[in-house]
Amino acid sequence: xxxxxxxxxxxxxxxxxxxxxxxVVLPDRSVAAATPSYDFxxxxxxxxxxxxxxGMDFLPDGSALVxxxxxxxVLRVRPGQAPQQxxxxxxxxxxxxxxxxxxxxxxxxxxxxxxxVYFTTATDNRIARLRLSAPATQTPILTGLARxxxxxxxxxxxxxxxxxxxxxxxxxxxxxxxxxxxxxxxILRMRPDGGVPADNPFPGSLVYSLxxxxxxxxxxxxxxRLFAVEFGQNTWDEVNLxxxxxxxxxxxxxxxxxxxxxxxxVVQWTTAEASPSGAAISGDTxxxxxxxxxxxxxxxxxxxxxxxxPTAVLQGRFGRLRTAVRAPDGTLWVTTSNRDGRGTPAxxxxxILRFRQAGTPPTTPPTTTTPPPTTGxxxxxxxxxxxxxxxxxxxxxxxxxxxxxxxxxxxxxTFGNGQAITNLWNGTATQNGxxxxxRNADWNGSxxxxxxxxxxxxxxxxxxxxTVPAVSCTRT
Numbered sequence: 001x002x003x004x005x006x007x008x009x010x011x012x013x014x015x016x017x018x019x020x021x022x023x024v025v026l027p028d029r030s031v032a033a034a035t036p037s038y039d040f041x042x043x044x045x046x047x048x049x050x051x052x053x054x055g056m057d058f059l060p061d062g063s064a065l066v067x068x069x070x071x072x073x074v075l076r077v078r079p080g081q082a083p084q085q086x087x088x089x090x091x092x093x094x095x096x097x098x099x100x101x102x103x104x105x106x107x108x109x110x111x112x113x114x115x116x117v118y119f120t121t122a123t124d125n126r127i128a129r130l131r132l133s134a135p136a137t138q139t140p141i142l143t144g145l146a147r148x149x150x151x152x153x154x155x156x157x158x159x160x161x162x163x164x165x166x167x168x169x170x171x172x173x174x175x176x177x178x179x180x181x182x183x184x185x186x187i188l189r190m191r192p193d194g195g196v197p198a199d200n201p202f203p204g205s206l207v208y209s210l211x212x213x214x215x216x217x218x219x220x221x222x223x224x225r226l227f228a229v230e231f232g233q234n235t236w237d238e239v240n241l242x243x244x245x246x247x248x249x250x251x252x253x254x255x256x257x258x259x260x261x262x263x264x265x266v267v268q269w270t271t272a273e274a275s276p277s278g279a280a281i282s283g284d285t286x287x288x289x290x291x292x293x294x295x296x297x298x299x300x301x302x303x304x305x306x307x308x309x310p311t312a313v314l315q316g317r318f319g320r321l322r323t324a325v326r327a328p329d330g331t332l333w334v335t336t337s338n339r340d341g342r343g344t345p346a347x348x349x350x351x352i353l354r355f356r357q358a359g360t361p362p363t364t365p366p367t368t369t370t371p372p373p374t375t376g377x378x379x380x381x382x383x384x385x386x387x388x389x390x391x392x393x394x395x396x397x398x399x400x401x402x403x404x405x406x407x408x409x410x411x412x413x414t415f416g417n418g419q420a421i422t423n424l425w426n427g428t429a430t431q432n433g434x435x436x437x438x439r440n441a442d443w444n445g446s447x448x449x450x451x452x453x454x455x456x457x458x459x460x461x462x463x464x465x466x467t468v469p470a471v472s473c474t475r476t
Contacts, residue, residue, distance in 0.1 A: 003105070037283060038332050038355040040296075040313045046333065047083045048348040050075075052201035053335040054154070055103030055117065056325050060110055061130075061425045061456055062393055064325075064333065067117060067351065068097035069340070074135070079386070087135030087389060093122045096341075098147060101154025106192065107162045114192075118156045118166060120147050127166060127194070141194030142206075146171035146184045151214045151231075153184075155278070160224045163197055164190050165208065167215035167228060177211050185212050185250065187228060187242060189333060194279035201245030211248040211262060217279030217288060217324075225305055227266075229276040229288050237274040238265035239286065241305045266307040267299055273312075278323035282332060289334060290437075291342070296321055296334060298388075318353065319343050328423070328458065329388050331356055357389050377402040378447070380473035381410045384466060385456070391422065392466060395456045396438070398473055400447040406475040408445040411438045411455075413469040418462030427455035447475075 006244025047053075047066070053075075055067035064077045065086065072092035075083040092100045098120035106114040106129075113131045117138075125145035130138040151169035159165055170176045170185035180202070189208035191197055196206055209228075215413040217229035226242040236255025240248055240263065249262035256264045269276075275292035286299040286307070300308035314334075316319070322337035332355045338345040378400050387392040400406050411427075415434045427438045444453045 036303070037357055038116075038287065039358045040355055042356070044079065044356070045348070045351055046079050046354045046355040047075075047077050047352040048350075050083070050335075050339075050350040050352070052099075052337055052340045053350055053352060054099075054101050054322060054337075055156070056323050056333065057103055057106060057115075057157075057337065058325070058328055060328075060423055062328055062458065064294075064327070064352075065103055065105065065115060067100045070094045072100045072119070074100075074103065074115075074125070077098040079354060086132065087130070089117055090118055090127075090136075090138065091121045092119050093147075094120065096149025098125070098149055098152045102156035102166070104156045104158055104164065107158045116141075116156055116164060116192075118154050120152060123147070125152055125154070125168070125171075126226065127164075129192075129399070137474055141192075142166075142188075142190065142201055144183075146173065146176065146182070147288055148172040153212075155216045155218050157218045159189075159226065160220055164192055165226070166190070167212070167218055169214040169216075170212070170250070174213070177213065177250045178247075178252070180205070180207065180210070182420040183207065186210050187212060187215060187218075187226075197219065200392040206293060208244060209242050209246045209248060211246075211250050211252075213250040213254075216277045219279040219281040219286060221281050221284070221301055223303075227279065227286055227301075229279045231275060232268075232271055234271065236268040237271055237276050238267075239267035239276075239279075239288065239299060239307065240265050266305070267310060269293070269297070269310075277321070277337070278325070278335075280324040280326045280332065282326045282330070287324045287326075287332060287334075287399075289324045291320045291322065291337060294319055296324065318351070319346070319349070327354075329386070329391060329393065331388065359389060374475050377475040378406065378409050378473040380471040382413065382468060382471045384468065387461075387466060389461075391458060391460045392419075393456065395454060395459050397452055397454045398447065399452045400449055400475060402475060403449050405446060405448045405451075409440050409447065409473060409475045411471060411473050412436065413471040415459075415469055416467040418458045420462075420465065422458050424457040425455060426453070429457065429461065 046327040053066045054069040064074045072089045074086045077083045100119045102118035104116045116129045123148045128138040128140045148171040153167040153169035155167040165201040166188045176182040187209045188206040214231040215228045230238045246263045255268045259441040273293045274290045276288045278289040282288045288297040299310045319338040320343040323335040334353045336350045338349040381397045383395045429438045
C-alpha cells in the first residue's frame with residue numbers, strides 16, 4: 001500500500017480540478033525558464049527502424065553505442081551511416097520493461113577498451129563489462145539485483161569522479177526502497193570493477209541514496225552535482241538533486257512531502273505529463289525525455305542546486321521519448337520508444353534524433369580536402385567531416401606512395417584560425433601553438449605500398465573561420 005501526505009493530495013486535487021496538468025517546481029523559483037539552446041524545429045534522423053533503443057553513450061571518435069532493450073543488440077551509430085551491430089549481449093531476458101537497458105563507455109576507454117551494460121537475465125538484473133574489441137566475452141561486476149517485468153531501473157553512467165552510478169528500481173516490491181539490505185530502490189555508486197568506494201556514504205555498501213521507486217535518468221551539472229529523474233506511481237514524477245546518503249521517501253511519500261526524514265524533489269510533474277526516463281544536462285539546462293508525456297522537458301538549473309520553471313518541447317511530435325544524451329560535439333541525441341508495447345509506432349520507429357545547437361547549420365558542411373603533397377613517400381588528405389558552433393570533427397587519410405611498405409609515418413600541419421585538438425584517435429598527437437604533429441599508433445604504422453590508413457580528431461574553434469591547412473606526410 002502506498003501513502004501520500006496531505007499537502008501532496010491537495011496539490012494534485014487542485015491541479016486536476018482546474019483541468020490543468022501543470023508541472024510543480026519545488027522549491028527554487030529564482031530564475032526564469034531558459035530559452036532552449038537547441039534547434040528543436042529541425043531534427044536530424046541519425047537512425048531509424050530500431051526496436052526500443054534504451055541505453056546510449058559515446059565513444060572517443062564521436063560515434064554512439066546504443067543498446068536495444070528487446071533484442072539485446074549493441075549497435076554503433078554514426079550520422080549519415082547505417083547502424084552497425086557490435087554484439088548481442090548473452091543472457092538477456094526481455095519481458096515488459098526488462099531486457100538490455102543501460103550502457104556506459106569507460107571514461108578511460110582509450111586505455112581499457114571497456115563498455116558497461118545493465119541487463120535483465122532469467123534470474124536477476126546485473127551489470128557486466130566487455131571489451132569493444134572482443135565483445136563476446138563479458139564479465140559481470142554486479143549481480144543479484146531483483147528483477148521484475150516493471151520497475152527495473154537500468155540507467156548507468158560514469159560520474160565526474162569516474163565512479164559508475166546505477167539507478168535500480170524497486171522491482172515492484174515497494175519495501176525494497178527503504179530496506180538497506182536490498183540494493184533495489186536505490187542509486188548505487190561503485191568502482192569500475194564493481195567494488196565499494198571507500199568514501200560511499202554507508203560504509204561497505206554500494207548504496208549512494210535510497211527511497212527510490214524507479215529512477216531512470218542520471219546527469220551531472222558543471223559543478224558535479226547529480227540530478228536523477230524518477231517515475232512516480234499515480235500522482236507525481238520527480239527530478240531530484242541527489243546527495244550522498246539521501247532518502248527520497250518512497251514508498252512513504254510520493255513527490256513533495258515537507259517531511260524532515262526525506263528530501264523533496266526540485267521539480268515534480270503529474271504522471272500524465274512526464275513518466276520520465278532519460279536525462280541529460282547541457283550548460284545550465286536539464287533535458288528530460290518523457291514517455292507517457294510524449295515530450296522533452298527543458299528544466300533550467302540554478303547555481304544552488306534548484307530549478308526554474310520547466311518548458312516542454314517536441315510535444316506529441318515523435319511519440320514516446322526514452323533517452324536523452326549530450327554528444328561530445330554538443331548536439332543533443334534523443335531516442336523514441338514507440339515499439340515498447342505502449343506506443344503507436346510510425347513506419348520509421350524507433351528513431352534516434354539529433355538536435356544541433358541553435359544557429360548552427362542544419363546539415364553537415366561539405367567535405368573539404370587539401371591537395372596531397374607528392375614528396376616524403378606518403379600523402380595526407382585532410383577533411384572537415386562536420387562542424388558545429390564551437391568545434392569540428394576532422395579526418396586525415398594517409399597513403400603510402402612508395403614502392404615498399406612503411407614502418408611508421410608522421411603527418412604535420414599548421415592551423416590558421418586558432419583551432420586546438422581536443423581528442424584524437426588512431427594516432428598520437430602533439431600540438432605546439434598552431435603546429436600539429438601526428439604520429440601513427442602502434443598498430444597502424446605499417447602501411448603497404450599504395451595502401452592507406454587514417455586517423456580522426458575533434459578540435460575547438462576560436463572563431464567561425466576554419467581554414468583547411470596544408471598537410472605534409474613523411475614515412476620511415
